[in-house]
Amino acid sequence: MAEKNRRILIIVENLTVPIDRRVWQEATALRDAGYVVSIICPVGGDHTARYELLEGIHVFRHPIPYDASTPAGYIVEYLSALFWEFVLAWRILFKPGFDVIQACNPPDTIVFIGLFFKLFFRKKFVFDQHDLTPELYPIKFGREGLVHRVLLLLERLTFAVADVSIATNGTFKKIAVERGGMRPERVFIVQSTPDISRFKRRPADRKLRNGRKQVVGYVGIMAEQDGVDLLLKAMEYLVTQSPARDIQCLIVGSGPQLENLQRLARDLDLDDHVTFTGYLSGENLLRALSTFDVGVIPDPKNNYNDKVSMNKVFEYMALGIPFVQFDLTENMKISGDVSLYATNNDPVELARKIEDLLDNPSLRKEKADAGMIRLADVANWAKQEEQLLAAYNSVFKK
16 A cells, blocks of 8 residues: 555646546556545546546646647647646645656656656656657658657657656557666556456447447547548448448547548448447447447557557457457557457458458357457456556655
């Protein structure tokens, strides 16, 4: 258990809480270990209260302009968030207080808040690296240049200020050590696995099947790097090459590319075969996922996706959903032979792997069962929680 009154401030900009599952699981684990936990995050969805005490955790939210379609839009968003994070951190400093700031990227600008409070108030700083912003920028905008160099500089500064770094996988740890100069013993791997005691199958939502016999599903953010366009092209192949196949594609989530993807679905004449549910959470999310016969991870292989671990891998395995994906290095480490893999970012090959599962019920069951066993044995949340608490024990011993 944590020593009495040790206090942690978690700052996350990418999502609000409790929607950000990883941050919320970390916060509740730290709370259960005896820490006083506060979170700064943006407003989002139905979570608009500027302050609430949520299951014993202090949640402070701030407004944020969501215009991340251009580099200028990112700058406006990041500067606005940084202003509010600094204001709220000052407020929290006096009540309920904090001894450690945990920065969850993106972006890496949160380091300036950590550096300020470390220099002037001797607070500890933990970097919880969720993303690789230097790798992501060229994927989104097709170039590197000055902004890319600034992102690399911010990442190095963040590692330099951090007392401890938390990585989501082995590649992230390697980057922390080799690119960030962290000592290996100061980097702890905490994977973004769901808590399988809560994240369980529910009765399927039959309305979402649209009367179809087979349902192919996707869950997640829809941005440039997520490859949902490749899933739609795979669906076009499945529908046009096998007209008798009674298939529906269920796309769960939202993101900056949603309208473009809806337009693409219309252009491919898939309106009657694709359902966009928008953002779902809680029971509605679990019921939607439990409707999938086959899950898809269409993220294409590139310098960014190859290094990150997709939450979808863990979620599909936790719910016993057989799934297909492209041959991404970190995802393959997690799923092993549980998944089927397409190559060359080819939507036709992706479609054929989907067909392999749809046409073979025994293979679907074999992969689904193997996924649940693998997650429970290799990457369950209890093991990740141990690593999280070990990271904080290291912080306070330093």
